[in-house]
Amino acid sequence: MDLGPFEADNTVSCRLSSQIPDICRTEDCCLGIDEAGRGPVLGPMVYGICFCPVSKKQELKDLKVADSKTLTEEERERLFHNLDEAKSYVGWALHVLSPNTISTSMLQRTKYNLNALSHDTAIGLIQYALDSGVQLKEIYVDTVGPAEKYEEKLSQRFPGIEVTVRPKADSLFPVVSAASICAKVARDRVVKGWKFAEDLGDVDADYGSGYPNDPKTKAWLLKYLDPVFGYPQFVRFSWSTAQTLLDSKAVTVHWDDDEEDGEKAAKRLNNKSMLSFFSASAGSDDQSRQTHRFFTDRRLRGLSSL
Amino acid sequence: MSCHSSVTHLHVSPVGQAERVPVHLLPCEIEHNGPAQVSQYFTATMKDHKGVKAVSFRGRGLKGQEICCPAGYTGLVLKDTNKPGSDQEDRIVRVSSVFDKLTYWNLDNPPTSDDTVVMAMDWPELAEAIHEPIDE
Numbered sequence: 001m002d003l004g005p006f007e008a009d010n011t012v013s014c015r016l017s018s019q020i021p022d023i024c025r026t027e028d029c030c031l032g033i034d035e036a037g038r039g040p041v042l043g044p045m046v047y048g049i050c051f052c053p054v055s056k057k058q059e060l061k062d063l064k065v066a067d068s069k070t071l072t073e074e075e076r077e078r079l080f081h082n083l084d085e086a087k088s089y090v091g092w093a094l095h096v097l098s099p100n101t102i103s104t105s106m107l108q109r110t111k112y113n114l115n116a117l118s119h120d121t122a123i124g125l126i127q128y129a130l131d132s133g134v135q136l137k138e139i140y141v142d143t144v145g146p147a148e149k150y151e152e153k154l155s156q157r158f159p160g161i162e163v164t165v166r167p168k169a170d171s172l173f174p175v176v177s178a179a180s181i182c183a184k185v186a187r188d189r190v191v192k193g194w195k196f197a198e199d200l201g202d203v204d205a206d207y208g209s210g211y212p213n214d215p216k217t218k219a220w221l222l223k224y225l226d227p228v229f230g231y232p233q234f235v236r237f238s239w240s241t242a243q244t245l246l247d248s249k250a251v252t253v254h255w256d257d258d259e260e261d262g263e264k265a266a267k268r269l270n271n272k273s274m275l276s277f278f279s280a281s282a283g284s285d286d287q288s289r290q291t292h293r294f295f296t297d298r299r300l301r302g303l304s305s306l
Numbered sequence: 307m308s309c310h311s312s313v314t315h316l317h318v319s320p321v322g323q324a325e326r327v328p329v330h331l332l333p334c335e336i337e338h339n340g341p342a343q344v345s346q347y348f349t350a351t352m353k354d355h356k357g358v359k360a361v362s363f364r365g366r367g368l369k370g371q372e373i374c375c376p377a378g379y380t381g382l383v384l385k386d387t388n389k390p391g392s393d394q395e396d397r398i399v400r401v402s403s404v405f406d407k408l409t410y411w412n413l414d415n416p417p418t419s420d421d422t423v424v425m426a427m428d429w430p431e432l433a434e435a436i437h438e439p440i441d442e
Contacts, residue, residue, distance in 0.1 A: 011351065011362075103365035109414050199350040228338055229347035230364045237365020246364070251338040253364055255413065298426040306314055306384065306399060 001080070001182075003189055010044075011100045011197055011233055015125075016186065017093035018084075020132045024091055027053040030138040031129060032175035033122050036068065036183035038114070038144065040210030041239040042217060043191040045102060047095040047118070048183030049125045050175055051134055056089045060174045067171040068184040080185045083178055092182045093128055095121050096190065099236045106238035109257055115145055123157055130158075138162045140176045142169035198232045200224075212241040227251050314397040317387075321380065324401050329381065329408040330370075331423060332363060358416050359409060370411035373423065376430040381405040 006014040031051040038045055052060050063082045071079070083090050097117070105112040122141065130136060139158070143150050143165050151165035166172060170180040191210060196203050204223065208216025221242065224231060227250050235242050295301065330348070353360045359370045375381050385402040410423045417424070 011353070100362055100365075104362050104367035107366045197351045199346040226343060226347060228336065228342040232347070233351060233362065242365075251336060253337070254335040255366070256333065257413070294432075295429075297422070298429065299422045300426050300429055306316075306397075 001084075001186060001189070003186065003193070006044075006096045006098075006190065007193065007195060010098055010190070010195065013098055013101045014096045015093060015128065016096065017128070018087060018091050020134060021052075021087060021089050021091050023053055023056075023089050024051060025133040025135065027055060027135060028137040029135050030054050030057065030140065030175050031126065031134070031136055032140045032142075032169070032173055032177070032179040033125065034068075034142045034170050034176050034180035034183055035118065036180065036187040037191075037210070038118075039212075040217075041212050041221070041236050041241045042099065042207055042210035042234055043194065044099055044187060045097045045118075046183040046187040046190070047097070047121045047125060048092060048179040048186070049094075049122075049129060050083070050090065050092045050178035050182055051129055051136070052086075052090045052175065054137060057174065059086070060090065060178060063174075063178075065174050065177040065181055067168075067177055068180040070171070071181070073188060076181050076185050076188070079181050083181065090178065091129075091134070092179065093125055094182060094186050095125055096186065097121060098233070100233040103233075103235075103237040106236075119150065119153065123154070126154075126158060136161050139164065140169050140173040141165040142176050142180065143167060194234055196232050196234060200232060203232075212239065221245055222249075225249055312394055312396050314399060316384070317398065317400045318382070320401050321382070321404055324404045327383065327403040327405055329383070329405045331408055331410040333368065333411055333413045334363070334366075359411075361411070363411075367414055368411040369414070369416045370409050371417040372407050372409050373427065374407045375405070376427050379430060381408065 001016065003016065005016060029051050030053075031049055033047070033049050036046045036048070037043060063079070063086060065079055065083070068076055083092065102114070102117070105117055106114060126136070126139065136158075139154065139161055141150070141154065141164070144167070147165040147167060151163050154163045154165065155161075164173075169176040171177065191207075192205075194205075204220065206216060207220040208214040210217055212218070221231070221235070222245070224235075225245060230237065230246050230250050231242060237243070237246075291301075328349070330344070348361060348363070351361055357371060359372075361368050361370070381404060382401050383403045383405070384399045387398045387400050410417070410421070412421065419425075
């Protein structure tokens with residue numbers, strides 16, 4: 001697994017993939033989808049697909065792939081190695097969603113929630129397999145959300161393919177277990193070797209599992225909190241754990257789409273800031289004359305004090 | 307305010323020697339007045355794709371571009387040399403640094419010529435035209 005393309009720029013998302021086995025272009029195939037790193041406040045979320053001919057299902061099962069969560073890191077690495085050995089009939093692809101992509105998507109003006117982001121990523125990976133010529137007939141998906149709706153959505157999007165969405169699919173279908181191993185191995189490696197885009201010198205890499213309830217993760221989040229910038233892009237700002245810490249320990253930042261009650265906002269805007277000079281509504285100057293639209297459009301105002 | 311009895315003195319004499327600094331105009335209000343680790347967190351993570359810059363601040367995606375101060379104008383960063391204790395005391399403001407271009411940032415949206423700060427730069431030229439003495 002070459003993580004180079006992602007590590008070259010870990011602020012954006014990236015697709016990594018194996019060679020497509022020739023047999024997958026000629027025989028009917030099954031495909032499994034799973035994700036790794038949905039819960040953590042640190043690092044990327046990785047979506048994985050794994051596929052093989054329907055006729056090779058037993059062989060895949062014999063590789064003893066299992067739900068990645070029940071395995072140790074060493075076992076996962078070993079099983080990933082086994083999958084790689086089986087590359088004549090097993091293919092995989094990953095979509096690494098960088099923490100910065102997760103933060104900026106979820107915190108867009110028009111919010112893009114994690115479920116929608118997950119579904120779109122899964123759809124993108126299935127489409128990638130189809131575009132690469134994989135003869136897909138069966139798709140198995142692990143889900144944390146409501147399975148029926150998701151199954152319906154995928155079935156409509158990919159007519160002619162039998163879609164099965166199940167909670168815990170990673171322990172029921174070997175091809176989903178295989179996908180979960182690929183995703184988890186990639187996530188672990190990315191987190192372990194994270195290169196901070198920020199210029200922070202040597203960053204303490206003892207950040208634990210990245211789950212909000214891990215004491216090491218908590219301690220790391222306290223240590224690396226900057227009062228103005230908050231966190232490096234390694235942290236998912238859209239997680240309530242990060243938001244809560246920033247609300248209590250960092251300086252307050254106001255955005256024009258904040259949900260803030262009118263009175264509070266008005267009071268705040270009377271304290272002149274740099275931005276208030278560009279703001280149409282700010283200030284309480286008595287305006288005896290109507291300001292021309294030329295100025296209001298440009299948010300220009302006469303300045304009588306500093 | 308104009309009704310106060312104090313006077314604000316603006317010392318512009320050091321403009322010639324003042325350091326030229328990069329300036330960023332963010333689409334938010336930060337309740338902080340003072341130093342910040344701009345180069346470590348912000349400049350280090352800035353991207354430039356065909357003149358459109360991208361960065362994120364507090365997990366929100368920003369797109370920006372550089373604009374120049376209008377011809378003949380210089381941007382000033384001002385600092386109070388002493389914080390007046392009361393409204394009655396005079397205030398002395400000094401030029402701490404200068405800039406002739408700045409980078410302004412929009413939340414989510416790429417910069418366009420309709421952005422207010424871009425349009426605001428029209429004013430000096432227009433002001434000059436309408437205030438120019440009329441030749442007989």
